[in-house]
Amino acid sequence: MNRYIQERLPAFTFVTIIFILGISFGAIAVKTVDYGLRQDLFFYFNSFLEGFTDIEYEQKSLLIDSIKFNLFNIFVIWSFGLSMILMPLIIVLLFFKGFLLGFTVGFLVSEYSFKGILMSLAAIFPQNLVIIPVYLVSSVMAIYLSINIYRYYRGRNKMELEDLVVYTLEMAILAVILLLASLLETYLSPFLLRVLIAFVL
Numbered sequence: 001m002n003r004y005i006q007e008r009l010p011a012f013t014f015v016t017i018i019f020i021l022g023i024s025f026g027a028i029a030v031k032t033v034d035y036g037l038r039q040d041l042f043f044y045f046n047s048f049l050e051g052f053t054d055i056e057y058e059q060k061s062l063l064i065d066s067i068k069f070n071l072f073n074i075f076v077i078w079s080f081g082l083s084m085i086l087m088p089l090i091i092v093l094l095f096f097k098g099f100l101l102g103f104t105v106g107f108l109v110s111e112y113s114f115k116g117i118l119m120s121l122a123a124i125f126p127q128n129l130v131i132i133p134v135y136l137v138s139s140v141m142a143i144y145l146s147i148n149i150y151r152y153y154r155g156r157n158k159m160e161l162e163d164l165v166v167y168t169l170e171m172a173i174l175a176v177i178l179l180l181a182s183l184l185e186t187y188l189s190p191f192l193l194r195v196l197i198a199f200v201l
Contacts, residue, residue, distance in 0.1 A: 011140045011147075018091050019136065022098020027106035029099070042111050059186055066182035070131070071175055074138055078171045081142025082164075084150045090139050097135060101128065122192035130181035134174050141170055 030038075076093065080086040105124060108116035145167050152159040 008140050008144055011143050012136065015091070015094055015136055015139045015143070019094050019098040019132070022095040023102035023105075025095075026099035026102025026104075029103055030106035030110050038107075038111075041107065045111075063182055063186040066185050067179060070178040070182055073135070074171060074175045074178060077135070077138045077142050078168070081145045081167070082149070084146055084153075087143060087146035090142055094135065094139055118196055119193065122196045123189050126188050126192070127181045127185040130177065130184065134177055134181070138171060138174050141167065 033041075073093075077090060080090045080093075101124070105116075105120045108119050110116070112119060145163070148159060148163070
């Protein structure tokens with residue numbers, strides 16, 4: 001187990017830095033957005049908050065959409081790991097996800113100050129507490145496999161079908177874990193946001 005972690009530690013450090021950079025750039029980008037666009041986003045989001053408690057939504061439908069989205073992302077990372085050419089896109093995907101997260105939280109904090117922090121904790125934090133580690137771990141696994149495939153074709157490493165099977169099973173386990181994120185996103189986050197709107201906002 002120690003060897004397993006040590007071999008992947010550099011890749012994990014790398015993808016974590018990329019993700020943090022994405023968050024940082026996303027948060028900074030909020031300040032560069034045109035004032036008019038920011039106002040439009042603010043009014044749109046404010047209208048959404050005002051009517052959120054009265055919105056009737058189909059939880060089952062939202063849950064299915066969330067599951068499809070998360071499974072699609074893990075599938076994309078899995079497939080990129082099988083290709084030496086597409087492997088760099090994993091880094092792009094991670095950076096983009098970090099950018100979106102940083103921009104969203106940055107916008108809420110910029111426009112709503114402390115209330116924005118509370119909204120981020122209620123609506124964004126619960127599911128991302130699961131999603132972020134899963135994306136980081138799956139990205140490390142995909143990058144590590146892609147590097148091993150490259151070494152195999154260069155004659156520097158041995159690979160067997162078992163390696164691909166284990167890789168796929170590990171990704172399947174992470175996909176199952178993402179189901180928890182979908183449940184949190186569908187049931188817990190809306191509940192926390194409703195409570196926040198009712199008693200704080």
